[in-house]
Amino acid sequence: MSIDRNLLKRLTLLYVEDDDVIRTELSQLLTNFFSMVHVAKNGKEGLRTYLENQDHIDLILTDVNMPELNGIEMIKKVRDFDTKIPVIFATAYSDSEFLVEAIKLRVQEYIVKPIDVRYLISLMNDVASNLYQDFLLTQQQNELEQYKEIIDLNNIVIKMDTHLNITYVNEHFCQISGFLQEDLIGKEFKYLKYHDMGNDIYTNLYANILNNKPWQGKLKNIKKDGSSFTTDAYVIPTLDETGEMTGAISIQKDITEELNKKREIQLALMREKSDFFIKSKEGNLEQNQVINELKHKLGKVQIELEQSLKNIDRYIYNNEKYRLENKNLKTELGLYKKNSNTNTAFKFSKENSDLRLENKKLKDKLTQLGLDDEKIISQQRVNYEIKITELEDQINELQEKIDSIQTDDVLLQKLEYWKEKAKKETSRIENLEKQIIAHGDTTFMNKIFN
Structure with a gap:
């Protein structure tokens, strides 16, 4: 059997032997295996040594036949203080009377002299192993008791x-x-x-x-x-x-308190959602009011734009009318030059001078009208662009406010609708400008756009 020195080194031994030679030799040997070895030369000294160190002594090895107090009597007194400490007897005989006494004293083992050291160490190793198992069991029981106490309290x-x-x-x-x-x-x-x-x-x-x-x-x-x-x-x-x-x-x-807290949190969340829904609804009404105001402003701009387009159409019509009158005058002047005599030519010359003067006045008037209309159109274009930009900025601000308050699909669709309508109106203005460019006089258009 192998010897576990670590187990033996955990123990303290009390060795009682009246033979000086055996006691000295064996105690020196045992010191190599145990953490400490207390030595006594008879039962009386052994009992005193035990009582002085009983909290630290783990194992007793004692001779049976000793002066003053033999081994049996010493262990009887030890059992008054500790009923479980392991004891190994070393004896020169093994009669039945001794064995009965040893059994009554719950002696762990006995070994016959002369002592076989290998066998003794083997016995002590078994005792050490048993003591270690008892230690682990006690430790586990203590831990279980602690766990039980913790569980019982909480x-x-x-x-x-x-x-x-x-x-x-x-x-x-x-x-x-x-x-x-x-x-x-x-x-x-x-x-x-x-x-x-x-x-x-x-x-x-x-x-x-x-x-x-x-x-x-x-x-x-x-x-x-x-x-x-x-x-x-x-x-x-x-x-x-x-x-x-x-x-x-x-x-x-x-877990009643935990469940109550969870319910309170859920109720608080529900109330918060309800308040948020009400605020969102109120916010929707405010946004609808703002959208209606924007629609009203946009309607006014559309009316002004339609009026401006009518003015542009009127200007184009007058411009075309004056151009045709001017063309007719030039045609009539050419006919007069071909068909009249000298007097007539003189007379026509005077009339032609008057016509030229009148034509100059008409040209000046046409030029002035063009300049005036150019200013009006330019100013209206600037005004409409500013108003459209302001409306787009307001719509963008409104979109940002709506995005920060809630994500209602209906509002988003409305905003998309008005944004799309604003884009269409912008496109319509651009198309009208293209129509003006397509139908207007080149020289006049150059004056307007250059």
């Missing part, structure tokens, strides 16, 4: 028998529910069900537990005053060493 704990009748409820549950333990002991677990909770949840819970399966979910429990509280529940069956069900235990966490 969670609801309910224990049940094989029929799922309540056998225990902790103080935390009593504080929340208002029940006392005596109110619930012997009652079925389902007794805690709140009246508006469905039976199917408990049917599923019972089926799982009775089939040795855990169950997890939310339970709505009743309080003693008739109100309710909600928990996150985990119910598991408890089993014995053969795997048979011995009952069940339920660990629950009260």
Whole structure:
């Protein structure tokens, strides 16, 4: 068997031996294996050493036959203070009387002198291994007790028998529910069900537990005053060493406050959405009013534009009329030159002079009309461009406001409609200008647009 020095190094040994040679040699050897070795030369000294270091001594190796106080008597006194400390006897004999006494004192092992050191170390290694397992088990039990205490302080704990009748409820549950333990002991677990909770949840819970399966979910429990509280529940069956069900235990966490907070948040969100909807509706009315005002302004601009187009048409008509009259005058003047005699020519010369003067006046008047109309058209074009730009800016601002308040499809469609209409009006103006250019006199158009 291999020796685990690490296990032995965790232990402190008390070695009691009356033979000086054996005690010196073996203690020096054992010092290599244990963290500390206390040495005594008889039972009385061994008992005193133990009492002085009992909190630190883990194992006792003692001879049986010693002066003043033998090994059996020493261990009897040790057992008055510690019933579990391992003991190994080293003895020169092995009669039945000794063995009976050793059994009564719960001696771990005994070894016959002369001592086989290898066998002794092997025995001590077994003892060290057992002590380490006990240490781990104790540590786990302590941890489990701590976990149990933490769970018991912060969670609801309910224990049940094989029929799922309540056998225990902790103080935390009593504080929340208002029940006392005596109110619930012997009652079925389902007794805690709140009246508006469905039976199917408990049917599923019972089926799982009775089939040795855990169950997890939310339970709505009743309080003693008739109100309710909600928990996150985990119910598991408890089993014995053969795997048979011995009952069940339920660990629950009260989540009533969390659920109430969630409901409050949901209600607040609903109220906020409602307020936002009302504000959006009010905002829509304001935007509709602004759009109606813009439509009114746009209508006025369209009327002014139509009036301007009529003026342009009138100007084009007068211009064409004067051009035809001028052409007719030139034609008549040519005929007069060909068909009249000298007197007539003289007379015609005078009339022609008058006609030229009249023609000059007409040209001046036509030029002045052209200049006046050019100014009017230019000013109206500038005015319309400014008004259209202002309307487009207002529509853009309105679009930005609508985008920041809400994304109502109807408003977006209306805005798209008016934007499209504004584009069409702009296009219409551009088409009218093209028509003016197409039908107007080249010289006059050059004066207007250059």
